[in-house]
Amino acid sequence: ADRQQPILNDECSHPAYTVHIVATSPLVIYISDFLTNAEREHLLEVTKGTFSNSAVADSSGAQGLQQTRTSKSTSVAPDSVVDCIVSRALSFQSPSLHPSHVEPLQLVAYSQNQSYHFHTDWFTNPSLASPSHGGNRISSFFVYVDVAPGTTGGGTNFPVLNAPHGEEWCKTVDCDAQWEDGLTFRPVSGNAIFWMNMVDEGGEMVGDERTLHAGLPVTSGSKVGMNIWTREGSLGSEYRGV
Template sequence: QVFSRDPLILYIRNFVSADEISYLLNASIDKYETSHIWNGAEGRIDPESRISETAALDWDDVTERITQRALRIWGWNGSKQSYPNPLRTQRYAVGGFYTYHYDWDETVTQGNPVATFMVYLVGNCSGGGTNFPNLQRPADARWCEVVDCDDEGYEGVTFKPAMGSAVYWENMHPNGSFHLGVEHAALPVKSGEKVGLNIWVWDPEWTPPPGEAERLAAWGF
């Protein structure tokens, strides 16, 4: 389902099966580490910005199958040299969150994640949605099944963490410039637990288009 065309955002039901979810959760159990905030190649723990645990998954038949599924969805766009980063699960307990951020990195001049899949593996929680503050809430009430139409506490659009579903978005404009509309946050989990699977499609050939530094500076970056 196309939620937005600019930025391009898709909602994908049943992106992963119940068996795949069970496998990924079991594969993550012994791998969780405190999540970091990254700036280029430099990472740090910052509980004021992010509280969660991350597990880097091994490459095997299941993760390869899920990766290929993601690439088929993404594959109509971008460099043929693009590839997904290793799959990672993110576990959020009560109080877990990730403040507003972009998946693209303005500090590098070559290589960037051009697209993102946020896949919900466990969503038996209150709170914990994925909020895009710069998107318009949909006029069509049918979207209220998957986005929080009643939440007055946050601007923009909040996708509910529905097990097995995924939100896909493209981080760049067609000319390769950073899209400011894809700022997002993992909202605090109020009760229960949320586990997500991140798939980032990386383009090692990406370079900023002319004037990008000046454009970002005008926006305060």
Template sequence: MFQYVIGLLAIFLVFSNPISDFLYPDRATRINNVSPRPKFNESLLAIDPPNATAPECAPDGYVARILSREPLIVYLENFLNEEERKHLLDISEPIFVPSTITNNGEATHRDSSVRDSHVALIPRTDPVRCIESRARALQGWRPDLWIERVRTQRYGPGGHYNHHFDWSSNTRGWGRVSSLMVWVEGSDSLKGGGTEFPLIKRPAEKEWCRLIQCTDDMEEDKGTGVIFKVVPGNAVYWENFAADGRGYEETWHAGLPVQEGTKTGLNIWSFGRI
């Protein structure tokens, strides 16, 4: 009897994987297509040297609210505190340069008709490293995910960024997996400058009207299109790829033109395995 059981177990071990691969071909494809980490420019990633001492960071104080589940979009209130916002503005001011765009992921050029703003690749001070750490913790400390060097963006009157994706392609299972758009500053005179996601289903609950632009018939409106208000300290997190590696078309978004005043944002992008 014992030998019979051992024989059945051996047969199961031999054939279980082929059978499961036949029944679940998508699973087999995902496993077989896992590719090694590609080579990348580590100077563009927020990577600490092995002997670096972790900064002392205040406890996280933000509140998360899910706006969309597919793709995942999470609104974060109080992602930055007032001291962090001031620090970001102070270190950005001397190094702002005109922003550029790229059509092939490599060469860049300036085209103010597409993107009109100033950008700063900010130094990794201790407060900045705490913000990076917060963004990584939000995503569960994944071992195959890296925070890119963060950038501030300043938009003056007429400043805008036409509709675009943060992701470009799925490169053998790797890419810019997520985005965090954080509002650092919105001047008292600010008009316009909201961030639009025209393909996202608009929530009907009036509680969202503090954070997004609403219409008078909010509860009856079942349409698409969300425009986030500029609320300093708050942020929006979204994922750029579906589980099958497809880039989410719904993440098409734009920084709408600033009519008066200025706004400053912080981009936190994450590169990793899709």
């Protein structure tokens, strides 16, 4: 009777998330309710006090601090809840995708006036996409883990992509944005954006320039997001922290 009760079930049950295709080239999919509230709280709890200034890889491949990314980041250590989220992200993509293709999950926290300038998640520097790195980042999930009530700004903007038409999109897409600014997702807790970073060019997979995106400045409130990056191949164990 005095046995400690697990906070969450270890069975890894998945929420009934819903998906909508936003674009087919590049493939962009919007996912509602990708995380449960219990998972969101768990991620915040296990990373509390571990955030430090976000790094960016420069053209030489070196990781450094830059004004283009003013948020704070942390890696999430694997546990049963985290592994369950990873398995969800894997099976979303393919039933045959091996967990070794996924990078350690990263949380990124923005407070007022913080942002992440335009970038691609795939690396332009081949040294960061070598076979031991599992090649390049084939896909990205950006998950809104926690958006404070009343937060303004903090959308995720794809300047080269077109916003889908229709009133029904306006909860998830910023319908007030200028057409020429491209596609901007509103930050909504628990929801996620999935996209493919690479495209087949004559039989070779290359980074897709159209996946350029930014984390727009949070103008008030705060936002915590999570990156789930999948590599083309198996990531060496030294990069998976195991």
